[in-house]
Amino acid sequence: VAPVGRAAVGIVGAGQLARMLCQAAVGLGITPRLLAAVADDSAALVDPDVLLGDPGSLDALRALASTCAVTTFDHELVDPEHLVALEAEGHVLRPGAATAAVVVDKRRQRELIRDLGIVGPIWRALPNDAGEAAAGVRAHGGEHGWPVVLKAARGGYDGRGVRVVAGPSEVDGAVASMGAAPLLVEEGIDIAFEIAVQVVRRPGGEMVVYPVVETVQRDGICVEVVAPAAVEWEVALLAEGAARRLAEAIDLVGLLAVELFVDPHGRVTVNELAVRPHNSAHHTIEACETSQFENHLRAVLDLPLGATTLRAPHAVMVNVLGPPDGSDPADGLARALAVPGAHVHLYAKGAKAGRKLGHVTVCGDDADDVRARARRAAGALVGEG
Amino acid sequence: VAPVGRAAVGIVGAGQLARMLCQAAVGLGITPRLLAAVADDSAALVDPDVLLGDPGSLDALRALASTCAVTTFDHELVDPEHLVALEAEGHVLRPGAATAAVVVDKRRQRELIRDLGIVGPIWRALPNDAGEAAAGVRAHGGEHGWPVVLKAARGGYDGRGVRVVAGPSEVDGAVASMGAAPLLVEEGIDIAFEIAVQVVRRPGGEMVVYPVVETVQRDGICVEVVAPAAVEWEVALLAEGAARRLAEAIDLVGLLAVELFVDPHGRVTVNELAVRPHNSAHHTIEACETSQFENHLRAVLDLPLGATTLRAPHAVMVNVLGPPDGSDPADGLARALAVPGAHVHLYAKGAKAGRKLGHVTVCGDDADDVRARARRAAGALVGEG
Numbered sequence: 001v002a003p004v005g006r007a008a009v010g011i012v013g014a015g016q017l018a019r020m021l022c023q024a025a026v027g028l029g030i031t032p033r034l035l036a037a038v039a040d041d042s043a044a045l046v047d048p049d050v051l052l053g054d055p056g057s058l059d060a061l062r063a064l065a066s067t068c069a070v071t072t073f074d075h076e077l078v079d080p081e082h083l084v085a086l087e088a089e090g091h092v093l094r095p096g097a098a099t100a101a102v103v104v105d106k107r108r109q110r111e112l113i114r115d116l117g118i119v120g121p122i123w124r125a126l127p128n129d130a131g132e133a134a135a136g137v138r139a140h141g142g143e144h145g146w147p148v149v150l151k152a153a154r155g156g157y158d159g160r161g162v163r164v165v166a167g168p169s170e171v172d173g174a175v176a177s178m179g180a181a182p183l184l185v186e187e188g189i190d191i192a193f194e195i196a197v198q199v200v201r202r203p204g205g206e207m208v209v210y211p212v213v214e215t216v217q218r219d220g221i222c223v224e225v226v227a228p229a230a231v232e233w234e235v236a237l238l239a240e241g242a243a244r245r246l247a248e249a250i251d252l253v254g255l256l257a258v259e260l261f262v263d264p265h266g267r268v269t270v271n272e273l274a275v276r277p278h279n280s281a282h283h284t285i286e287a288c289e290t291s292q293f294e295n296h297l298r299a300v301l302d303l304p305l306g307a308t309t310l311r312a313p314h315a316v317m318v319n320v321l322g323p324p325d326g327s328d329p330a331d332g333l334a335r336a337l338a339v340p341g342a343h344v345h346l347y348a349k350g351a352k353a354g355r356k357l358g359h360v361t362v363c364g365d366d367a368d369d370v371r372a373r374a375r376r377a378a379g380a381l382v383g384e385g
Numbered sequence: 386v387a388p389v390g391r392a393a394v395g396i397v398g399a400g401q402l403a404r405m406l407c408q409a410a411v412g413l414g415i416t417p418r419l420l421a422a423v424a425d426d427s428a429a430l431v432d433p434d435v436l437l438g439d440p441g442s443l444d445a446l447r448a449l450a451s452t453c454a455v456t457t458f459d460h461e462l463v464d465p466e467h468l469v470a471l472e473a474e475g476h477v478l479r480p481g482a483a484t485a486a487v488v489v490d491k492r493r494q495r496e497l498i499r500d501l502g503i504v505g506p507i508w509r510a511l512p513n514d515a516g517e518a519a520a521g522v523r524a525h526g527g528e529h530g531w532p533v534v535l536k537a538a539r540g541g542y543d544g545r546g547v548r549v550v551a552g553p554s555e556v557d558g559a560v561a562s563m564g565a566a567p568l569l570v571e572e573g574i575d576i577a578f579e580i581a582v583q584v585v586r587r588p589g590g591e592m593v594v595y596p597v598v599e600t601v602q603r604d605g606i607c608v609e610v611v612a613p614a615a616v617e618w619e620v621a622l623l624a625e626g627a628a629r630r631l632a633e634a635i636d637l638v639g640l641l642a643v644e645l646f647v648d649p650h651g652r653v654t655v656n657e658l659a660v661r662p663h664n665s666a667h668h669t670i671e672a673c674e675t676s677q678f679e680n681h682l683r684a685v686l687d688l689p690l691g692a693t694t695l696r697a698p699h700a701v702m703v704n705v706l707g708p709p710d711g712s713d714p715a716d717g718l719a720r721a722l723a724v725p726g727a728h729v730h731l732y733a734k735g736a737k738a739g740r741k742l743g744h745v746t747v748c749g750d751d752a753d754d755v756r757a758r759a760r761r762a763a764g765a766l767v768g769e770g
Contacts, residue, residue: 025431026405026730027408027729027731028718029730029731031431046407046431046432047431047433048430048432289726303718303722312696333413334687337688337689341674344413345411345412345414348415
């Protein structure tokens with residue numbers, strides 16, 4: 001327990017991940033201190049201990065970290081230099097600056113994956129000069145085939161900072177559209193389906209792994225998660241093993257989500273890493289013995305981790321994205337709750353087309369029935385059906 | 386959704402029940418507005434929307450109710466006259482003033498039970514004059530046998546306001562110890578074990594009932610809840626049926642907990658009613674498809690109710706009461722979380738001997754194993770083992 005005036009845990013950011021961390025913190029008897037950019041951000045609406053400030057500013061980060069026993073993060077867009085500075089001042093960051101520095105940079109992620117002997121897409125870093133970058137993209141496509149995937153090394157999420165390039169004629173436009181960010185290019189994997197696995201690790205090395213899930217993406221945004229993934233046991237074993245190796249290699253404290261591709265031949269490649277609670281594990285709130293949010297808190301507080309076992313044979317999580325007409329999913333709450341077994345999570349964020357505003361999870365015995373109910377409830381929230 | 390500046394739901398009180406209501410409200414996308422007597426009360430520590438004020442004061446209640454679409458309660462000690470006044474002013478109370486008036490008064494509870502043809506202990510109201518009250522107690526014992534149970538009609542909970550009177554020689558002292566409150570006396574039931582059942586009801590009459598649980602009491606305080614209760618189906622049916630009849634009779638909106646005695650011959654008698662989330666249903670957070678807290682909120686917001694099905698064959702909830710040495714259960718958190726499957730809930734209340742400071746729930750396949758683990762985790766929190 002933190003001394004008076006000092007929070008047990010600080011959270012940089014106040015989006016829906018922080019909101020669900022706060023919800024999990026209630027049971028542990030603690031009130032996280034949030035660093036929120038705006039007073040009505042999702043988590044700030046459910047937490048009385050909020051510092052208003054820019055998570056991009058070192059001063060604001062210091063104001064949080066210096067009044068919290070441990071500081072964690074609900075996003076990865078914090079400047080790694082700031083994290084290094086805070087640790088040098090003696091503040092406890094979990095995950096730490098070195099971990100974040102690897103994960104925030106997709107090129108360093110790729111190097112790590114390669115160094116650990118884990119299979120990832122074939123990639124190359126691109127020079128900063130646009131002309132040279134375009135030449136690199138063409139060379140990559142020439143060697144490994146088209147399409148290729150052009151990525152910003154930093155700052156991308158939910159499909160942003162990622163562009164599929166179908167052939168040589170699209171290269172210049174694609175490079176120009178990415179702006180000045182450092183870039184990399186990867187082979188375009190023929191994706192049969194995508195899976196994800198999450199591992200949680202304590203400072204001492206204790207680890208737990210959640211059962212592998214299938215993630216369904218649309219336009220680069222996760223729309224549905226199916227637990228457990230209907231994959232061969234070797235695929236699950238490989239994904240879990242890769243996640244454990246990665247967690248140890250980056251000296252993880254907290255939750256690491258690993259997203260992987262499976263191609264039509266069953267080849268598994270690691271796509272991306274994230275060190276924070278992750279959309280691919282929202283189902284764990286109801287579907288697993290211990291939620292990803294509680295386990296992330298337990299890990300950063302150096303408390304024993306909870307079991308990750310599924311509590312039902314099947315679970316499906318469907319994201320609630322803001323409908324094109326800008327209407328608010330909260331208006332469909334009654335219809336969604338009328339769907340049997342629908343666990344609705346609304347984030348109390350301003351409605352905006354395409355924005356993640358909530359999710360629905362359904363657990364049960366029959367995979368098809370569970371999926372149908374989760375979709376029906378999510379559909380009710382966005383005005384369908 | 387409530388208009389700007391108006392909360393969707395107000396809660397009178399900020400104890401652990403309000404705390405767990407706030408936790409459940411996160412998923413529904415709402416932030417309850419609390420009326421808290423002190424700023425560091427259990428729920429006020431996890432909710433940014435708090436009015437400070439005395440829940441006993443009409444002005445404070447009005448300040449809450451007039452800024453909330455619906456107002457509900459985490460305790461039953463509010464003056465029923467105030468509730469009548471608030472409803473007359475047009476504020477929406479759920480449960481309403483008429484419901485509360487019945488339940489707050491144990492004599493009216495007894496009359497209702499009798500009028501509905503439900504079996505309760507044989508009782509009589511006592512005159513306010515101490516000498517006449519004592520005569521009434523003696524007469525009751527003479528007619529129905531000793532011991533008898535002397536009860537304050539109002540304000541008792543967790544064993545307060547209840548006194549077992551073994552024989553005629555104890556009567557005068559017992560009556561004197563109860564103070565000036567209106568009293569009643571009941572036959573002393575030979576209790577083999579105690580059970581409880583909870584029903585949740587919406588304004589339109591939709592109802593759901595949680596599976597009957599066994600409650601283990603020590604010194605009038607619930608220490609353990611076992612779900613489901615190991616009772617004959619007829620006993621469960623009777624308890625559930627009584628709860629439904631009572632809920633309809635009092636025009637319940639929200640959660641009603643009914644506590645019942647079972648005697649060695651299997652005779653079931655209704656002991657007491659409470660219209661609020663209840664200690665006998667804390668296990669529902671993990672053990673049931675929908676928790677009592679979410680269902681209470683759904684009911685008062687007039688939203689479809691969630692399923693009450695058990696998610697595991699067995700669940701046991703053990704209360705964490707402040708140890709005699711005044712130590713804080715939070716100090717044992719790491720040891721408690723090390724117990725497999727232990728779901729710990731700490732209320733962040735000041736440690737005090739005998740005070741309810743938290744609870745632990747364990748779910749699983751084997752009743753004995755589940756109980757042993759729940760006790761071990763709760764024991765770790767209070768410095769045992």
